[in-house]
Amino acid sequence: xRVISIINLKGGVGKTLTALTMAWMxxxxxxxxxLLVDNDIQANxxxxxxxxxxxxxxxxxIMEGASASECIAFTVWEGLHIIPSNTNLEAACNELAMDDxxxxxxxxxxxxxxVRSEYDYCIIDCPPGIGLNVINALCASDDVIIPIRIDKNxxxxxxxxxxxxxEVRSYYxxxxxxxxxxxxxxxxxxxxxxxxxxLTQSKYECxxxxxxxxxxxxxxxxxxxxxxxxxxxxxxxxxxxxxxxxLGGVENA
Numbered sequence: 127x128r129v130i131s132i133i134n135l136k137g138g139v140g141k142t143l144t145a146l147t148m149a150w151m152x153x154x155x156x157x158x159x160x161l162l163v164d165n166d167i168q169a170n171x172x173x174x175x176x177x178x179x180x181x182x183x184x185x186x187x188i189m190e191g192a193s194a195s196e197c198i199a200f201t202v203w204e205g206l207h208i209i210p211s212n213t214n215l216e217a218a219c220n221e222l223a224m225d226d227x228x229x230x231x232x233x234x235x236x237x238x239x240x241v242r243s244e245y246d247y248c249i250i251d252c253p254p255g256i257g258l259n260v261i262n263a264l265c266a267s268d269d270v271i272i273p274i275r276i277d278k279n280x281x282x283x284x285x286x287x288x289x290x291x292x293e294v295r296s297y298y299x300x301x302x303x304x305x306x307x308x309x310x311x312x313x314x315x316x317x318x319x320x321x322x323x324x325l326t327q328s329k330y331e332c333x334x335x336x337x338x339x340x341x342x343x344x345x346x347x348x349x350x351x352x353x354x355x356x357x358x359x360x361x362x363x364x365x366x367x368x369x370x371x372x373l374g375g376v377e378n379a
Contacts, residue, residue: 135286147352150206
């Protein structure tokens with residue numbers, strides 16, 4: 127099982143859309159077995175799949191030491207399962223931060239060992255910020271995808287995020303291989319093209335595919351795959367290309 131974390135310290139850059147659409151693409155179009163991990167107390171993915179529940183096992187229990195096999199919820203899509211989240215995750219992370227008796231950074235990695243042979247890909251949707259749940263996601267990951275919108279604040283937090291990635295690689299996860307930016311909400315303007323050029327010429331590696339801006343996303347209901355809701359919109363076409371580019375990079379490596 128290959129583990130992918132979708133991370134950016136900024137909000138509103140398309141993290142959840144990227145995690146969701148990539149998961150659906152892999153499961154529905156590529157016949158892969160996919161585990162989604164909702165690593166955000168906002169629990170948007172959990173609500174989309176109607177598994178938001180304070181009575182069932184969730185990411186709260188993962189951070190308390192439960193195995194992933196105990197926390198998985200099924201979806202109506204064959205081959206796509208999810209570990210849900212809720213606001214209790216924040217309290218579980220705070221409690222773990224005060225626990226000096228165990229390795230605080232490896233709860234997610236250790237929990238996923240119980241299902242490693244059952245899935246092809248695990249996609250972890252992370253919140254903005256550097257909480258213990260985000261550090262845990264990095265420690266469990268093979269790949270990191272950083273959705274990024276090109277604006278005047280595009281690089282805010284990138285230095286801190288890359289420093290964290292470097293630290294995790296050095297001390298906790300030497301298997302963390304690829305860290306790439308995915309440009310989202312792209313428009314073919316002078317300002318955006320200039321920003322893309324600055325980004326790609328910097329030390330930050332980027333996917334060739336850009337996810338273009340699409341007005342269709344304003345009315346997107348989220349509970350069906352984007353490629354079914356609007357198969358020909360720019361974002362849908364680009365997410366298909368992006369998924370192919372990602373698979374080409376990791377499966378031919």
